[in-house]
Amino acid sequence: MISIHNLSVSFNQQVVLKNVDACFETGKVHGIVGLNGTGKTTLLNTLFGFIKPSTGEVLYQGTGLNKMHISYLETDIFFYSNITGQEYLRLFRNSSPHDYEIWNSVFKLPLGNLIEGYSTGMKKKLALLGILLQDKPVLLLDEPFNGLDLESIWLVKRIISDIKLSKTILLTSHIFETLSSTCDYIYRLGNNSIAQTYSKEEFGQLQEHLYKELNGKAGF
């Protein structure tokens, strides 16, 4: 379990997260939703350790969460230049009990080719394979479905559901259907904090709330 206590993050004078408290159970998939700029990526960056919070702490199984526990799929993925997909995956190979070739039979990535020649969606799939190979207990997935075709979205949902029992998974998405079909809980960010937590049976209520929020914003 990841537990967050009194977490606050600011950039210069701008408060993005304020006194956030939350618990993310192991074995469950936790979705983070919120309008642009509400702090979803900031929360994941802080959990990973890219950002130092101004207050608070984050614990994993009772001790400080650190990078050794985490695989992080960022929105902007970094790849070394001039290496192939295969060479990229070899960076993680030693720690893997999984066979990425089985997953790649659906992703169909040309792993022998240079990554520079991959499309955005192909790069996302390659990064996801790398994350699965690391086999860490905590997965932070920022927009994992962005740029994927329907078949790959289906596969990523399957993989998440197959591996989730031994992991603590946090993911963000702007596509409600991908969140509602993947997550056990969804946390709505607003007013610099987690405004509300929704369990599966409350996802309909969340969708209504989000539409209302959008209508209000658009002045309808």
Ligand SMILES: Nc1ncnc2c1ncn2[C@@H]1O[C@H](COP(=O)(O)OP(=O)(O)OP(=O)(O)O)[C@@H](O)[C@H]1O
């Ligand atoms: N490194 C940074 N320096 C200064 N401000 C930042 C930094 N990172 C994020 N912010 C600001 O913090 C706020 C939250 O940004 P964040 O990227 O976390 O939002 P988000 O909910 O992930 O948005 P989106 O849905 O657009 O991805 C924004 O106002 C953003 O401009």
